[in-house]
Amino acid sequence: MAALRALFFLALFGVCSSQMSECSYYGLLEYLNLTASNKVLEIMRPVTNWTRTTSVQMDVFVYGILDVDEKSQTVTSHTWMETHWTNEFLTWNPLDFCGIDRVTVPRSMVWIPDIIIEEDSSDSGCVQKDPVVLLEPNGAMHTSARQRLTYTCQLNLTLFPFDMQRCNITFRSLSSDVRSIRLGTVNNDTILTRISEWFMITQGEWRLIKMETVIDDILIGETYWSKVLFIVTLERKPMLYVIILIVPLFYLLVLDLASFFISEDSGEKMGFKVTILLSISVLLLILKDILPSTEDNLPMIAQFCASVFTMVWLSVLEAMLMSFLTDLDNYCGKKAQSSVAIQLDIQLEVKCHKEKICFPPDQLSDHDLLKLILEEVKAAQQEVGSHKKDEREPGCYRKLAKIINYVFFASYFVTVLACIVFMCTNWIENES
Ligand SMILES: *[C@@H]1O[C@H](CO)[C@@H](O)[C@H](O)[C@H]1NC(C)=O
Ligand SMILES: *[C@@H]1O[C@H](CO)[C@@H](O)[C@H](O)[C@H]1NC(C)=O
Secondary structure, eight states: OHHHHHHHHHHHHHHHHHHHHTTSHHHHHHHTTOSSOOHHHHHSOSOSSTTSOEEEEEEEEEEEEEEEETTTTEEEEEEEEEEEEEOTTSOOOGGGGTTOOOEEEEGGGSOOOOEEETTBOSOGGGEEEOSEEEEOTTSEEEEEEEEEEEEEOOOOOTTTTSOEEEEEEEEEESSOOTTTEEEEESSOHHHHHHHHHHHOOBOTTEEEEEEEEEEEEEEETTEEEEEEEEEEEEEEOOHHHIIIIIHHHHHHHHHHHHGGGSOGGGSOHHHHHHHHHHHHHHHHHHHHHHSOOOSTTOOHHHHHHHHHHHHHHHHHHHHHHHHHHHHHHHHHHHHHHHHHHHHHHHHHHHHHHHHTOOSOGGGSOHHHHHHHHHHHHHHHHHHHHHHHHHHHSOOHHHHHHHHHHHHHHHHHHHHHHHHHHHHHHHHHHHHO
16 A cells, blocks of 8 residues: 555656656756767767768858968968757657757767868867757757867968968868768858958958868778868958068169269269168068078069069179279379379479579579469469370270170169069069
């Protein structure tokens, strides 16, 4: 009797508790066999028939471009990833459970697709995964993660600083081939791009142009693997590089051109040109800090810098030649002049001896003295005149120097123009 009563009460309690549990998560989790750890749910791909593939949908949003490292060819960005798949065992009818239409379960309790990013080169500490998985009545599971993702990207720097980069972020399963897991995307390219732009918090030097997706199966060894590829297109904002590299380079080139008009005799020309050469080498150092040391796709700006450097170097050499030729000319001229001067002295002496007026002045009258002074002044004037005439009439070296200078200036000017036009057309062409 007592046993029967106890059984009755137990049954009543059971009914009450079951009625109460209908609106709690506990009942649902109990129904789904998730109250205790269920090893089978953790390790088994959640399909009732193994030949059915699990379709995994991925979405990636780039909401921050933190760094693009040209040296190590990596891109660092803030990314948000969402993964969706279906678990065929974890389904329920919401009407049976007070209309519960979603429940969260810890990641550790259910099977999660092992998706990796092939280009990933970030530390493992940079991933922040959602600790729970969201579950819907039809078995749909959603999980998300945010990551400070550093991924390798072959940067093409030919057009630096007016370059645009296309970087791949490739997702694939680590261990399941295309028969087990098939990857796909939820949103199309336009929506991905728009959402990324909407959430963009920092872009720095770069601008996100667009995101594209490519879904593809690839053959590795003998098995096909499903892949989903997100192509992120970034464009550099070039203004800073224009200000610190291109404009100074252009100005230095113009200064070097202008230095042809500095007089050869002032002696400043060479020093000025060497200073320009040094300034350009400083710009080269800046460039070296930015660009990687790669031999293919040598950036055009590096070539431009090297050509400008070479041109200025040539013009320094030319200035040296000019200076040498001028000195040679002066030397020859002096030699000639000095011989003329010696002759003049001898003549004067002879004249003095002949006229016999080179004796102490106390023997002369004021009138004679004045006359003598006048003659001396005239002679001096003549001498100066002849010197000037020598200078006005350049020697053959000086003429040669002038011709070389003109020819060099003309060819230099043409080269500079050609160089600038070439660079500009290349940049503008590829920009459009
Ligand atoms: C939970 O497990 C029991 C037996 O252990 C099984 O009969 C039941 O179908 C399972 N429920 C679900 C939703 O898998
Ligand atoms: C990125 O993916 C595209 C399309 O598959 C491919 O053509 C390109 O070579 C890839 N780029 C890199 C750097 O792997």
